[in-house]
Amino acid sequence: MPGASDSGPSTSSRESATPCARKKVHFGNIHDAVRAGDVKQLSDIIERGASINEADILHKFTPLHWAAHSGSLEALIINGANLASQDDRGCTPLHLAATHGHSFTLQIMLRSGVDPSVTDKREWKPVHYAAFHGRLGCLQLLVKWGCGIEDVDYNGNLPVHLAAMEGHLHCFKFLLSKMNSKTQALKAFNDNGENVLDLAQRFFKQNILQFIQGAEYEGSDPKDQETLAFPGHVAAFKGDLEMLKKLIEDGVININERDNNGSTPMHKAAGQGHIECLQWIIKMGADSNITNKAGEKPSDVAKRFAHLAAVKLLEGLQKYDIDDENEIDEHDIKFFLRHGVEGSTDAKDDLCLxxxxxxxxRMRAYKKIVELRHMLEIAESNFKHLGGITEEDLKQKKNQLESEKTIKELQDQLEYERLRREKLEGQLDECRAEVDQLRETLERIQVPSFAVEDDSSCESSKEKKRIKKKVSSGGVFVRRY
Structure with missing residues (x-):
């Protein structure tokens, strides 16, 4: 078949995939092009007739397997690739991406609808591979997509057993935190009668032993702790910011108070991802460098429980500081050199370009983004012309209905206040009329009394005159004849 080869990876591909600075190499088959991440040559080989699902003889890998193995994201975006194809061990590309820690590649395949719980011949699921190889980013992603962490393999091993036997402490902590019962998870036995403690002892994983034996183990349920002794920790764990403020501002607790495990309220809030609590605690001057008995800072606890926003807040992660006024120029190579991030969260050196x-x-990816945005705008426009309602229209309609409801309530309130004012004005008019009536009545009562007073004053004056005449003294006149 043109463009295809029955052999494994060629010498040219091995030479070209290893050094980061290499000359342009022309690949002999589709598998080598995928391994090297050369999208242009991959497209040319497919156009010449190579099958996108053809497996090589040595590993039984399809091009998609190699893409998952090396983290070649762009190589996956090809129509017709079979995401469910298996190699001679029953591994799918999903298993390989989880094995090698390519969480970005894994996410693309999960979004395409592939089953996250597919098993290989050993009944290992992608979550088992991620736990066994210590791929925390892939493990968190698989759990988020609903992959069961309490499923066992053909030996009865849980993913937590595999993480313990390999000494991957962060994966072990994460799996333990997501189990329904931590006590049962620690005591669960595989088909050989071994629990996580036995496996850690057999494979000399001292970090796992210290964790299990109580050097760090910190229950995530505050009911298991002394609730009355550490009310601030309970408030931080529950995200009760008002209670936490009251306790600290009233001086009941110290903002850096430690519990029996050496954890501060910041550790508790970080473990649950309570951003508002963390922001307030940081604003109050709490120390984010305090470590608990396990040697973990609050940011480490946030990482363990996969609270990315809390991690960014505590560590001050800000990978990109782009001025909003600067527009992206797709022809400016410096932009793509300055802002590019290669690889994934777990593996960064499998594909060396x-x-x-x-x-x-990066330039091809950005151009693809621009193209897809343009296509999205066209699709939304066509959808609207055909009578469809977009999410933005639904939000606007919802906001409009809420606004109309608020306006109606305010209008009803205004009408009620208007009627109440009219009623009060009517009562005020009645009171004024009653006051006027009482004033007139009072005036009528006061007029006769004035007349009586005048008469009495006249009589008294006459009486006084009489009295004066009687009292007056004078000589006696005698008539003489």
């Missing part, structure tokens, strides 16, 4: 290849890949 030159700087020019990385820049070209």
């Amino acid at each position: 030159s700087e020019s290849d990385k820049t070209d890949a």
